[in-house]
Structure formats: C-alpha cells, structure tokens
Amino acid sequence: MAQPTITDVARHAGVSIKTVSRVLNREDGVRDSTRLRVESAIADLGYAPNQSARDLASRHAHLICLVYDDPSAYELPSAGYIMRMQSGALRVCRQHGYELLIHPCNYRNKDIHADLEGVIRRARPAGILLAAPLSNMRGIVGTINASGTPLVRLSPGLKRVQDRVVATNDREFSAGMVHHLAALGHHRIAFISGHPKHKAVGQRLLGYQDGLEQCGLAFSPQLVAAGDNSFCSGRTAALQLLQQPCRPTAIFAANDDMAVGVMHAAHQLGVRIPGDLSVAGCDDITLAQQVFPPLTTTRQPFAAMAEQATLMLIQGSAKDRPDQDGVVVPGSLQIRATTGPPPE
Amino acid sequence: MAQPTITDVARHAGVSIKTVSRVLNREDGVRDSTRLRVESAIADLGYAPNQSARDLASRHAHLICLVYDDPSAYELPSAGYIMRMQSGALRVCRQHGYELLIHPCNYRNKDIHADLEGVIRRARPAGILLAAPLSNMRGIVGTINASGTPLVRLSPGLKRVQDRVVATNDREFSAGMVHHLAALGHHRIAFISGHPKHKAVGQRLLGYQDGLEQCGLAFSPQLVAAGDNSFCSGRTAALQLLQQPCRPTAIFAANDDMAVGVMHAAHQLGVRIPGDLSVAGCDDITLAQQVFPPLTTTRQPFAAMAEQATLMLIQGSAKDRPDQDGVVVPGSLQIRATTGPPPE
C-alpha cells in the first residue's frame, strides 16, 4: 500500500529525481522526449507528489487559508455568504493544486491575534483570504501583515479601491436598481437606509441618490427612512413611509432583511405587492427566494470575489509579485416578482 | 522574519531537539524540570512547530478532510447542514492541533473517484469524514477504504448502527414529537411521509407509529399522507388532510420544507396555527425560525455528530486503534410556537 515516491518515478523513467521534479512543476528546460518519458512513468505508477514534503522543501504550504468571522456565534444567518465564498475559493484552489483551509474566528475574542499567528506559523499557508467584517479591522490586518503572509481582503462597499483588496460596486448597482424601478414607471421611490457602521450598506444610499439623479428624479428627504439592517427596522420604516400623505410606489431597502420587513408591513396594511407597491432589497439572502412573492434584489458576487482573491494570492506567490492592484467585482440585479409597474 | 525552529529551541533550552520534540508531543519520559525549561524556551522564542515537517516525518498530515456533496450544484439549500458539520469538526480539530480541509464534490460526477484518490494522495489527511448522502454510497466508501485512510461516516437515519459510523436516532425523536403532541392533548395526529429514498426520513414514519403506540393512540392510514420532501408536496398533502371529514388537530411532517407547506395550506384555508392546528417538522432548517409563527421541529445534531466523528478519527489514528464502534448522537425537540393544545 506504499505510495510511489519521486524516486520510484525517476528510476522507472531512467532519469534523476530532479528531472521528475522539473516535470511536475512545469519548469522549462526539459527536453520534450524526456518530459514524455517522465509523464508516462508518472501515469504508470499512479504517482502523486507528497504535499508535506513539497511544502517543507519549498518553504510554504500549498494551502490558502480563508479567515472569516465565526457565524456559529450568531446562529448561522450568514451561512449563504460564507458558503459562496468557500465555493469560489475552492474552485480556484483546485485548478491550481492548492487546498483550502477554513479558519472561522470571532473578532470579539481577545485571543484572535494569537490564534491567527498560530495558524500561520503552523500551517504556513501560501496566502490568506480575509473576509468582511474582519477585513476592515486594522488590528487584524496588521497582525497578518506582520507575519509576512500574503493577504488579500474581501471588502464589499469600500469607498476607494485599495491594493490587495477585492471590492464590490454597491454604489453602482444600487443606482442600477433605481434605474430598474424608474424604467417601470416609478417616480416616488423611497429608500430605507441601513446600519451606519456597515460600509457596503452606506454606499447603497449614495447609489440610490446617484440613480435618482441619473433618472431625472428629485431626491426628497421624506422618502428616506432610517433602518438598522434588521427585519423589524424595515417593518417600522415601511409603516412610516406608507402612512404618510403622499405614499411612495416603490421602496428600496438597503438590505434584504429590511425588505422582507417592508413586505410584512405592506401585508399588514393590505397593500398588494407588486400591484400597489414595488419592493426591492440588497444581498440576495436565501430567504429572498423563499418569501412570496420572491424578492427582487441585488446580489453581491461573493463567489466571484473569492475566486478573484484566491487567484491574486496564488499567482502573486508564484510570480514573486506580491503586490497587486485592487479589483472590483460587479454585483448584479436579481429581478424577481416584487417589482412591477406602479398602480394606475 | 525567519521562524525559530526546533533546533533554536533546543539550543536555547540546552537540550537536544529530540527532547523538545518529546515535550511538543506530550510524550512521557521527560523530567519535569527539563519539560519546564523547554516550555519556557518555546514561550521565549514564540516557537510553533512546522506542520509540513511534522507531517512529512510522521507520515501523515495533521489534517482531517470533510467530504460532502457539493451544495453549489443545487443552489445552497443545505448550507445550514454543511455549516453545522464544519463547525463541529473544526471545534474538535482545533482542540487537537489538527486543521480541517473541506472537500465538496458532486456524486453525479464520474471523476469523483479519481478526485478523492487525488486529495488523499496529495494531502494525506489523517482521516476522512464522509457526510450523507455520500456516506451511504458503496462505491465512494470503497474508494476511500481502498486508500487505507481512516474513514468515519456521518449517516443520519441508519437502521442499524455500524462500525465507524455516527448516526442519529430519528426514529426515537420522532416518537418524542408524537409524545409532545399527545401531551398537549392531541388525539388525531396526522403524518406526512417523505421521499422513499431518503433514509432518515423513512425512520421518522416508524417513529411516528412508535409514538402513537406508546401514547395509546390508534394508527389510522387515513391520517398518513405521502409527500416527497418538497414544500409543494407538503402543501398538497395538508390540503388533502384538512379537507377530509374528520380533520386532524395536529400535522407532523417528516421534514421542515413540507411543514412549511402545511402552514401555507392552513393559511389558505383560514385554519389558525396553533389555535386550530398544530404543526411540527423535522430538521430545523434556517427557515424554521423565520416563518411566522416559528416552527416547532426536531434538530438533527449535525455539529455534535461531526464532533464525535472527528474525535473518533483523531483518537483512532493516535492510538493505532482504527476500528471503533458506531455512535448514535441523539437529536432534540425544538419546541416553538406552531404547537399548542387542540381546539375546544
């Protein structure tokens, strides 16, 4: 049951182990005929290189470490977010012969710095993917950078794109949602803003204003209500918006939880969706497709972001080009059934 | 920025590297005074052992590999299931200095065998955790066993507990749900069965029958409707059950999707929950807490199962005792707001 080693392959192909190593790593400077001989030896023996040995010799593990805030602390509302990132990162890791290590941790925990230093020292990953909200915390970024491990941050909603960051265009796609509503014929489009500390959500208010302006609609403070990202705050804000004299025909909420709150309030007031009121959200949480009618929303491209970031890490470490520009991965509108033409 | 090595620690403590190694691995046969000296040297230098070197020398990686069916193929309905397993496995891995490798794969893919052989050969994990439904597929289990890597299977709903399997007691806790309903005063408790191919769901019908018998209630075929695990099938089955002459006062569905379907049907018929009808499900999916009123259900202990299984793998490999008995981790009732006393 002993696995064949590089020595076995070398003997079988009649070359030195170094040549086999060169073939494995696609280094050039190997004659085609030799390469072929080695490759068939590899196939004959069913050989696969031993990662541990490889990692030891090459001074870093072929491992990407995905660090995110521990969701089990809050009972899994963010499961979809994390699964999408995992799946994007995994896809790229596999293409390049890397494995993905997942490392959830809780930012409220004082030991988080020692914890991160621990994984880095033990596993020696080739790079670290740091997800929001951890990616916006100075201390954590500092700890990782101090270790010298290449880092790429996933930071949706950053104002300016920084180096080694993968961001989203929340402002742009929020404007896009306003365009969608305006195109349906809406003039009075309300907005429910989110928690002031949440960066991406802040960008969405700006995007809403951009959208109004681009569509030639006036911005009215009476059409903006403050929420805090929760279902309840969305419900309250909607009740307020819908009971004012000149009621909006569409409500755009800065996240899906609040949008679902809006739907609840509308139901309570006997306002039909989308007949009397169009509703739109942001995030495309799992619930968005499960409510009735299915919610029109915007999807942050978490999987694509993670793919980009992983690629930056792997190629950066391969090419000794650790510094790379930031990248913006565009979100997309998910038009479903809660938006339609205004009444009359 | 060079990390200290075991040699540095040895020099600093005035011992040989072997002694440091012994301290690191908690081997006995080290004098307390020596151990203390080494430990303080480790602390002084901020040393952490290099996993790659360790793995190479000890012939296996300190890695547990969690293999599950790829959810991104079906758009993430099972995100909660997977996150819970991950989080349980991670908890135990960390306690024992292991890392967790995640390896989703699609059983419909012909390459799955080569794929699994690949990870095993490359990463040389200390053990593999195989989640349902993959854990019940002969071919896949065979491929992993052929590699010689220790395997533990997570198989909810197995009839008989086998070796190296962590199972659940679906039959028992389903009976428990009937007890809960009977205790509230229900006599006419209906059941909606699930997809015949899904093992755990099959056990639940048996548990329902056990529960009736234990509570001295008669089993009536008219109170059992067939579903297929989907929301729609639950809805249809409920419409049928609720429109028959002598309507049940409680409906117990073999999974939560169908239970939510029941709630939908009741809403449509103007049947109040829990005033007119109690509803119970199984699985405790995320949606269960998001519907109104929150759904009474049973929770399969995925995190605890994964903890158990990981422990079996780690201790099995440590003690050269690869064969271990199977274990049943009990599920629990999640009593929420959809169950209450029957009307009158």
Add this chain to the structure above:
DNA sequence: AAGAAAGCTGACAACGTTGTCAACCGGAAC
C-alpha cells in the same frame, strides 16, 4: 555496596521533496 531495572536523554538516520550548482552534451564560431 553492587547489580539490576527503570527513567531520561541525545545522536543520527529517515521522511520526499525543492534549490543550488556543477557537469555534460551538441553544435556554432573561430
């Protein structure tokens, strides 16, 4: 007090790769 047993400790060889550098080989240039 001597010998035996147990308790500690260390020297050194794995483990299976990659990195470094020297050597070889064939053809072009002189």
Add this chain to the structure above:
DNA sequence: GTTCCGGTTGACAACGTTGTCAGCTTTCTT
C-alpha cells in the same frame, strides 16, 4: 580541431520534524 555557449541533466545538500536505538543517570533491590 579547439573553444565557447546555451540547453539539459544530475549529485547532493537543504527543509524541520519524528523514530530508533544506544547510552547515561538515577533509583530500587538484594
């Protein structure tokens, strides 16, 4: 016929641990 040079290849030393086994101390036994 040398010399030189780029393209190929291989010998051998890392990499940082663990495993084996021998040797040195203690402690126990008589």
